[in-house]
Amino acid sequence: MGANSKRSDVNACTAFFGWACRTGRRKDNPMDLVPTVHRDRRKQIPAPVEAVEKAKHCADKRALLTIMLMDEAGLRRSELAAMHTRDVIDDLTGKSIIVHGKGGKDRIIPLSDQLGRIVSSLPEGYFFPGEHDGHVCHDTIYRIVKNATGWPPHAFRRKFATDLWRATDDAMKVKEMLGHESLQTTQDYIYATLDDLRDAVDGLRAYRGTDAREIHPEKILEAYNVPPAITRLLLDSIRNQE
Structure with missing residues (x-):
């Protein structure tokens, strides 16, 4: 029997004898002498x-x-x-x-x-x-x-x-x-x-390989609630000057 199954059984017995003591059906609780069973934290494999x-x-x-x-x-x-x-x-x-x-x-x-x-x-x-x-x-x-x-x-x-x-x-x-x-x-x-985990590392590498500080002026103007029409005029003006 695995640790999680034992833990489930112990919890069930603890609940039962606790109820028996609270309702006067027993004076002593035998589960007081039973050590705690910790959950098995090992990863379980999903079905294929x-x-x-x-x-x-x-x-x-x-x-x-x-x-x-x-x-x-x-x-x-x-x-x-x-x-x-x-x-x-x-x-x-x-x-x-x-x-x-x-x-x-x-x-x-x-x-x-x-x-x-x-x-x-x-x-x-x-x-x-x-x-x-x-x-x-x-x-x-x-x-x-x-x-x-x-x-x-x-x-x-x-x-x-x-x-x-x-x-x-x-x-x-x-x-x-x-x-x-x-x-x-x-x-x-x-x-x-x-x-x-490899995909996560590759994603991190790809992210760091880009210019994370690249400026997107349209996003900045949007954050300041500049209307889209005004944003287009401003950006067109900047591009024409380039």
């Missing part, structure tokens, strides 16, 4: 593109939709297990879903046209019906994904985070899409490869 392709050929028809929602919307398995057709909404350009995240906090995730059409065609009700309050439990989602691809569900959430970061170069947008409270948590999801 091939894992998404593999899901297309899985016998379990739920697998492809499950993995598409994780890969394209970054959902947690607990969020995905309870996803309902009433959570699908129309936005200005297509479809989005309301995700009911941790701590009762909702967020809205835009969907691709393909994924929007798929979820809109589902029969009314939970995406994945089951016996857990009408839907499957999150452990079932884990088995569906692992059996279909060989990768755990969270690897696809990391893939979503990493791909979105590469596409936008904006960790704050990734944070909002994942529904994280802390940017530090989001940074743990972003997997920067050596190629990413």
Whole structure:
């Protein structure tokens, strides 16, 4: 068992025995003797593109939709297990879903046209019906994904985070899409490869190779709220003198 799984189990037991003590069901809390388990901060590898392709050929028809929602919307398995057709909404350009995240906090995730059409065609009700309050439990989602691809569900959430970061170069947008409270948590999801770091160094070198002090008079005049027509006249006058 990994450090993060142990930490999750310890937190669950701590919450349970804390409740038992507060309600008078126990006098002592055995978790007081259990040492703190620190989170494993090692970077976890995101799922590869091939894992998404593999899901297309899985016998379990739920697998492809499950993995598409994780890969394209970054959902947690607990969020995905309870996803309902009433959570699908129309936005200005297509479809989005309301995700009911941790701590009762909702967020809205835009969907691709393909994924929007798929979820809109589902029969009314939970995406994945089951016996857990009408839907499957999150452990079932884990088995569906692992059996279909060989990768755990969270690897696809990391893939979503990493791909979105590469596409936008904006960790704050990734944070909002994942529904994280802390940017530090989001940074743990972003997997920067050596190629990413090389691109950053090349970008820095290219920037320093240019004249960063180059003056753009039109930008200066714009900053002083000079009307565009006056700006053009001034610049034309300067160029004619040259």
